[in-house]
Amino acid sequence: MSTEKSTITHHDEFTKSLGLSVVAHLVLLLFFVIQVTFFNDPIIDFSQAIRVDMVGLPNKIEQNQSAQTAEEKANKLPEKNIETQREPEPLSAEKIKQPTAKAEHKKQTAHDSQSVDLKNSKSKQKAALEKLKKLSAIDKIKQEVRSEAEAKALKAFTQSLPKGPIKGRAISAGTALSGLDRLEANQYLQSLDQQIKQHWALPQWLINKPFKAQVLIKLDANGGLISKLILKGSGQASYDQYCLQAVEQAAPYSAVPEKLTEKFSVEGIVIGFPE
């Protein structure tokens, strides 16, 4: 009996709280309805907002920023100052500036009149010719010495080859690389990469064009260039020419590690320009 009574009172309390809750909700709803209909603020329009930019415009590109050694930079810095304050010379007058004239050449070009002075230039030509002839003679001697050294190296290389019948060439050390040898090979290829990069240059009109070429080079033990060959051409003869020029000018390379001599003289190395 008592249990039944208590459930009834519980039921009453529940109904009462439910009613209160409904009333409270209604009041709240009414409040918002009144606020929205009678006290509404103007709608904020974000579309007209003016963008405030905190970004400045870029600075001027430094000349030859990347391709300079520290030494060159040290030499160049004052020149850059002069350059920025210098008045570009007028085009119309005879004294148009040489685009190639660096600070050290400036003096020379200053009294080197730009207009054609046949007499003067002829005598100058003669003097320079003689100087260059001498230089080329020195070059020739240098080349002879170099080719002699190369011949010697080749001889040494052929002598180092096993004499007599070569048996089981297939199971010789071969050209397989693993472990430490592989590491050594990578190190050597890295040095090659550095050497070729220094000579890998194109005229401006071939820069940023989608040309690709592969060059196969073979090296002797001393790092001399045995052969160079376009493996895959770019379709642009002059581009291929510049690729060959780069590997040629970079030679002779550093001496090839002993274990790699066979691989690099027979199989060779493929160089991708630019990839």
Added chain:
Amino acid sequence: MKCFIYFILTFFIQSAFADQAYIKIGEAKAKKSSLGFPYFNNLGSKNSGAATATAAEIYTTAQKDLELSTYFQMVQGSAFLEDPTKTGIKPFPGQQNGFKYEPLKTAQIEFVIRTGYEVSGNDITLEMYLYHVAESKLIVGKRYKASAAQARQIGHTLANDILEALTGVRGPFMSKIVFTSDRNSKSQSKEVFTMNWDGSEIEQQSYHSSVALSANWSPDGKKVAYSVFSKFIKKNGSSLSNVSLYVLDLNSKKRILTSYRPGVNSGATFSPDGKNIYLGMSMGSGAADIYKINLDGDIVHRLTNGPAGAINVEPALNPEGTQLAFSSERGGRPMIYVMNADGSNPKRLTTTGVYNSSPSWSPDGKKIAFAGQDDNHFDIFVMNADGSNIVRVTSAKKANGQWAHNEDPSFSPDSRFLVYTSNRTGKNQIYISNLDGTEERRVTNDSHNYYKPKWSRNLE
């Protein structure tokens, strides 16, 4: 497990076997090619003073052009191991006494230009051959014949031919620049002038004794559109002051008053077919908008409309004439925008700096140059046509240490150079520069002021 290790091992060994040593060398550095350009050989004309002078003028003109192209390291005549005056202009053994490639290779010359001239009466004939030394190969050969009075044109054409043969794009050396200037004027007036791109042959084109501004070329280079501060007296005695648009025929010197609506009618640019003009007109209100008109001055189309009093001016068309860049202050500050040629789909390109104006679209369509201000002075900037990759071209100080203004860029016909004005000397003078600002030249050298230079196409 054993099997697995065996498998891994064989895989490694095999891959080692299969491995061809390979190096990816990466992108090349840009370099200047060494170009030998010895003085012309005389091919049998009498050594009269006039003939020698004509040949010298052609040579000097071509040499300056090739230097300015920034492609070459010019090899001075004295550096040839073989005396060019004693050898023929074609290679041995094709020509007896011809020049030899070997000495050129030793001197590390990549390209060589050999030329010879012959003068008969008033005419000069010039033969030119360009050789690639490494391949021992002729790249291009040309013969020019003209009167001695056209020496400069021959020189410029020769340089254009050389650049075209090597790079595939003709040089800009036969082009002109139109501008307004206070030279030749006693009062404050400014007139329209044209000159060769190198500053020679300045010619006055307008005579209004007023202030002329924003001159621009027709696509064929035969007409110039420009605007002038004008005052019109009406029949009823009242007067109208405005900035009127004229179109001037450079050959006949006939000028047509094309648009004289109240306010400004200025900043004209021709459509690629030369039949329409895009310009800014204010119609008497405070703010100008961009309109397309025909050569009779009738409005074809209105391209912009505010919003809310914002000006839209300085239209610059892309080479196809399908889009135009312009400056607008609709975003609060003047910035560079781009829209379709019918005015649809406007898009903001620059968000940096505080004031960007005077857009110029490159003839190859790839770049847009503009004058931008951030620290109280204007400089020239170049960006891709989509607004990316902004590069500063100029940065110069005046003698007193203050920053100079560099304004109003315009592209050369080969899209490799910009012409603009700078007040670094205290006067507004004309300069040209390559697009990264590393090679800059002053074109005018006097104490006058020059404004809004516009580069023509190649006028060959």
